[in-house]
Amino acid sequence: MNQIDVLAIGAHPDDVELSAAGTLLKHRALGFTTGVIDLTQGELGSRGSKEIRREEALAASEILGLTDRVNLKMADGFFEHSEENLRLIVEQIRRFKPQIVLLNAVSDRHPDHGKGSKLASEACFLAGLRRIETTWEGKSQEAHRPKFVYHYIQDRYLKPDFVIDVTDFVEQKFASIKAYKTQFWDPDSSEPKTPISGEEFFEFLRGRMAEFGRSIGVRYAEGFTVERILGVDSLFDLR
Numbered sequence: 001m002n003q004i005d006v007l008a009i010g011a012h013p014d015d016v017e018l019s020a021a022g023t024l025l026k027h028r029a030l031g032f033t034t035g036v037i038d039l040t041q042g043e044l045g046s047r048g049s050k051e052i053r054r055e056e057a058l059a060a061s062e063i064l065g066l067t068d069r070v071n072l073k074m075a076d077g078f079f080e081h082s083e084e085n086l087r088l089i090v091e092q093i094r095r096f097k098p099q100i101v102l103l104n105a106v107s108d109r110h111p112d113h114g115k116g117s118k119l120a121s122e123a124c125f126l127a128g129l130r131r132i133e134t135t136w137e138g139k140s141q142e143a144h145r146p147k148f149v150y151h152y153i154q155d156r157y158l159k160p161d162f163v164i165d166v167t168d169f170v171e172q173k174f175a176s177i178k179a180y181k182t183q184f185w186d187p188d189s190s191e192p193k194t195p196i197s198g199e200e201f202f203e204f205l206r207g208r209m210a211e212f213g214r215s216i217g218v219r220y221a222e223g224f225t226v227e228r229i230l231g232v233d234s235l236f237d238l239r
């Protein structure tokens with residue numbers, strides 16, 4: 001088992017790539033291990049299939065250099081805030097013991113995003129309660145609670161609590177997004193048009209990152225919201 005320093009959780013395969021891939025790439029370059037948990041297989045998507053989506057996620061994972069990627073196979077569109085689903089996430093948090101967890105936006109156009117955000121956030125807390133018993137590969141797991149839980153920003157604009165300079169990793173980020181060939185712009189595709197399948201969607205993503213980057217004087221950044229007040233050692237730590 002490999003510990004994962006920064007673990008990103010998304011309701012669907014491609015959620016993480018769209019909003020936090022630059023951050024994962026940057027931290028991997030800094031020497032940290034990274035991983036992704038997808039809650040569903042995206043089987044209700046208008047384009048492609050869950051089988052194709054699985055192959056696309058593997059290709060994106062290679063580009064991101066992930067240590068591991070897990071799909072919990074919850075029901076796309078219909079997963080519930082239940083003990084069963086909470087335990088599935090708790091098992092993975094205890095398995096990988098991340099220091100930092102990145103979650104879906106707290107509110108967004110797709111209801112699965114806010115729902116997945118709340119579910120995974122609660123699981124991060126429950127994973128630290130030793131009286132909740134879980135096992136992995138036949139062995140009892142130790143309690144583990146991540147130090148920090150942050151939420152990436154998705155389709156709808158949310159004011160970030162902080163942003164991360166990802167200028168050097170933008171092209172790799174877009175490569176990981178385009179690994180989902182069925183989901184995004186393809187002029188030869190005969191599949192239905194969706195809110196993310198047009199060529200202009202890439203312009204939107206780049207514009208959002210440029211907006212966040214401008215706020216700290218860099219070209220591109222990714223934004224995050226927090227669940228609790230953050231502290232710094234010095235005013236000079238801020239930029």
